[in-house]
């Protein structure tokens with residue numbers, strides 16, 4: 161092997177290492193300091209402890225925020241995924257005027273700054289008298305989750321032979337029965353992946369929840385409110401570490417499920 | 432009760448996709464219990480026509496009636512038709528038994544009766560005991576059979592088949608051709624069968640519609656289609672055909688007399704209508720209707736006419752028969768000749784460059800309109 165090639169390889173490995181370090185070292189500080197017995201987030205680590213995790217268990221306001229977050233995330237995941245099923249079907253199964261435009265409109269929130277969504281919803285919901293609270297957060301989160309759900313479900317629906325749905329119609333089942341007997345079972349892995357993904361997005365979301373939650377704080381808003389008190393920081397770190405692990409598991413599981421679905425449906429679907 | 436000869440009545444049906452006309456004012460009548468094939472090259476509109484019968488597409492213009500009923504307002508899931516898809520469309524999340532029973536849900540059969548119907552269907556397709564197999568554990572031929580059973584179990588009035596044998600290898604395809612034909616005869620269901628394989632269409636069908644670019648060129652039984660094609664396009668699509676340019680010179684004993692390039696003045700049958708004197712025509716003769724001999728003395732054979740001298744441009748020996756391309760003076764393209772190798776010693780060994788003599792039976796050549 162030539163020297164140039166060897167140098168090139170060393171350079172690429174170094175670059176990859178820096179890249180990963182830049183991505184993940186900051187994230188790893190969170191769990192690291194959550195085991196630090198001192199309250200200041202600074203080296204050297206004073207001693208190892210699990211007490212901050214203990215304080216998590218007895219904090220009522222935290223539990224309330226957690227409950228709120230779960231409620232919002234479950235609702236936003238269910239609503240956005242359900243809406244996305246219909247949208248994805250329209251985008252993949254039909255051809256109509258203005259299709260590209262409507263797809264663009266649905267996908268737009270993906271690139272729209274959350275702060276814009278938050279502020280506009282704040283003004284709008286107050287104007288129309290819906291007011292603030294968890295229900296408003298659900299509305300906001302459904303909006304930002306929808307494009308992700310549509311993207312996941314569209315890839316799933318494009319993946320299977322549309323003759324399967326026609327075969328069902330041909331065999332005497334109407335459009336509704338066809339949806340439940342053929343379409344839904346075939347996109348189920350995509351539906352689960354979409355539910356998990358949108359749940360994670362909503363669960364972690366801060367800005368919109370901050371604008372719209374009023375007194376019903378969600379977990380990220382609660383964490384933010386705790387940052388003002390230095391002595392509570394380690395508890396927040398412990399909480400953050402828990403959320404980190406939980407979110408990572410969810411995303412990995414969602415991706416695993418999506419792929420497993422593609423493999424198991426393999427020959428029948430692709431041939 | 433409708434007219435059995437017009438069991439499926441396709442009236443001036445046109446289908447346009449934007450600027451593409453996939454099916455162009457097609458008029459077709461298919462009889463009850465008939466095995467009817469739609470034959471044509473890729474993209475000629477076969478699938479589109481079939482999908483309009485099934486109700487997946489609606490005609491841009493024209494009307495379709497099945498058993499006397501107009502189909503325009505009848506949705507796909509309410510039509511008396513069932514379809515075998517080119518891709519088979521076996522439900523991957525269901526096993527074989529569930530696939531076959533799929534269309535019986537609305538009949539609300541008791542469990543035992545349902546099982547009996549499925550078992551019967553499995554027996555019909557020779558897959559007894561496969562009910563609990565997963566769809567992806569089936570071979571191509573088995574999937575094709577499952578698709579067939581799934582459609583037939585609903586006892587449709589019309590079975591639509593879109594190139595159902597296209598994905599199978601040659602041997603299996605020939606087996607299935609025979610089985611399908613027997614099945615159709617025993618069930619008495621009307622089959623509309625799409626294929627681009629002319630041999631398949633000829634062996635299986637009662638009648639065939641030859642399509643090209645959205646139009647139906649000719650509808651006939653296999654024999655007439657082969658021996659009395661209505662135009663050069665059909666003649667060239669079904670089997671192979673030699674075409675020679677010519678002019679009509681007159682009539683004699685019910686035959687046209689024509690002057691054709693390379694062959695001189697000969698008699699031919701006008702199968703596609705009459706032509707006036709002097710009209711430019713195509714003289715068409717199939718390769719197997721030309722006889723080839725290697726010496727002038729032996730030609731013409733008994734009952735044959737002609738004996739035109741030519742030269743072999745190319746020869747291929749296929750065992751039972753040989754194919755030759757023979758150049759004739761004054762003819763641009765060499766003529767294709769197919770000869771049965773009946774005699775072990777004297778036939779089948781003609782080489783390129785050898786002088787040969789071509790002759791034909793008086794009924795061999797036909798007249799077709801010049802393009």
Ligand SMILES: Nc1ncnc2c1ncn2[C@@H]1O[C@H](COP(=O)(O)OP(=O)(O)OP(=O)(O)O)[C@@H](O)[C@H]1O
Nearest residue numbers: 448451452453472473474475476477478479480627
């Ligand atoms: N949904 C559609 N949208 C636009 N054009 C279409 C559509 N379906 C068919 N066509 C066009 O109509 C024409 C006929 O197509 P069709 O599928 O009926 O041909 P076919 O005879 O079945 O061909 P093949 O033997 O390749 O299956 C083609 O030019 C095709 O591109």
Ligand SMILES: [Mg+2]
Nearest residue numbers: 477478479593
């Ligand atoms: Mg086709």
